[in-house]
Amino acid sequence: MKILLIFTFCLISDGGASKEVTGYSGGGILIKCKYDTEYKDNQKYFCKGSWSVCSDQIKTGDKNQWVNSGRFSLFDDTNSSEFWVMIRELTVQDTGTYQCGVDRTSVIDIYTPVELKVKEGSLVSREVTAYAGGRINIKYRYEDEYKDKSKSFCKIGTHQWCFNQKQTKLNSEWSHDGKFSIHDNRTAGFFSVFIRELIIEDTGIYACGGVVSDNLAVYTVVTLNVTEGEEH
Numbered sequence: 001m002k003i004l005l006i007f008t009f010c011l012i013s014d015g016g017a018s019k020e021v022t023g024y025s026g027g028g029i030l031i032k033c034k035y036d037t038e039y040k041d042n043q044k045y046f047c048k049g050s051w052s053v054c055s056d057q058i059k060t061g062d063k064n065q066w067v068n069s070g071r072f073s074l075f076d077d078t079n080s081s082e083f084w085v086m087i088r089e090l091t092v093q094d095t096g097t098y099q100c101g102v103d104r105t106s107v108i109d110i111y112t113p114v115e116l117k118v119k120e121g122s123l124v125s126r127e128v129t130a131y132a133g134g135r136i137n138i139k140y141r142y143e144d145e146y147k148d149k150s151k152s153f154c155k156i157g158t159h160q161w162c163f164n165q166k167q168t169k170l171n172s173e174w175s176h177d178g179k180f181s182i183h184d185n186r187t188a189g190f191f192s193v194f195i196r197e198l199i200i201e202d203t204g205i206y207a208c209g210g211v212v213s214d215n216l217a218v219y220t221v222v223t224l225n226v227t228e229g230e231e232h
Contacts, residue, residue: 020115024143027220028088033100033112040078043103046085051111054099058085088221090118127223130198138222140208141190151184151191153208156221166193202226 023029035044045059058072066075076083085100095118102110130136142151154165168175168184168191175182184191193208203226 020117022117022119023087023090023094025091025118025120027090028086029090029116031085031087031098031100031114032082033085034082035102035110037081039102039104039110040076040081044074044076044083045101045103046072046074047099047101048096049099050097051099051113054101054111057087057098059103092118092120094118126221127225129225129227130195131229132198132200132226134198135194135196136198136224138193138195138208138224139190140193140220140222142209144189146209147186147189151182151209153180153182153193153206156205156207198226200226200228 021029021031031046033044040063043059043061045056047054047056047059049055058067058069058074060067060074060076063076063078066073071088073086073088074083075086083100087094095116098114098116099111100114104110126138128136128138150168152165152167166175166177166180166182168182173183173185179196181194181196182191183194191208193206195202203224205221205223207221209220
């Protein structure tokens with residue numbers, strides 16, 4: 001416990017003033033917190049509670065790499081003076097007040113409050129297996145409130161949360177990018193990701209969800225395992 005005297009869908013939120021964010025059980029949340037460049041060498045942390053009493057969920061002085069602690073991960077990007085916090089496998093019990101904190105030893109800490117509300121949802125992390133040289137079609141269901149939003153699909157990386165992002169267009173059912181295709185079925189409330197010519201290197205964790213704005217999205221995750229052999 002620290003005394004403070006003073007940041008299967010995922011939500012991305014920009015740090016700064018107090019934020020109210022909503023996630024769904026079974027999904028995850030990704031929160032971005034900005035800080036002044038003079039504090040790039042300070043420890044960063046994420047805790048649950050009010051400004052006066054806050055329980056650390058994760059804290060680290062490591063820079064420019066993901067650090068994991070249970071369902072929590074933190075990435076301190078010193079180049080852009082911001083740090084990211086990811087929470088996986090959300091439950092309704094995760095609802096509450098959180099703080100993004102910058103640790104300062106001789107003076108009061110700097111923090112940004114985040115109000116998180118987790119709703120019951122149908123998001124479930126999944127694991128699928130496919131064969132090299134083959135293809136796979138993965139369907140993702142989303143909540144009705146995201147029916148008219150653009151959808152995205154990307155691979156979660158080791159040193160950055162998402163790369164090679166594919167995004168649908170609002171006025172197009174299908175979006176194509178190389179061997180990836182995305183179909184958004186807004187009537188049924190799901191979109192499909194079709195991957196052709198699979199290779200072993202496609203193995204990994206992927207995120208897909210609705211793009212709400214430049215700094216807000218919701219997603220669920222799927223683990224894809226590509227193995228050698230022929231599909232039967």
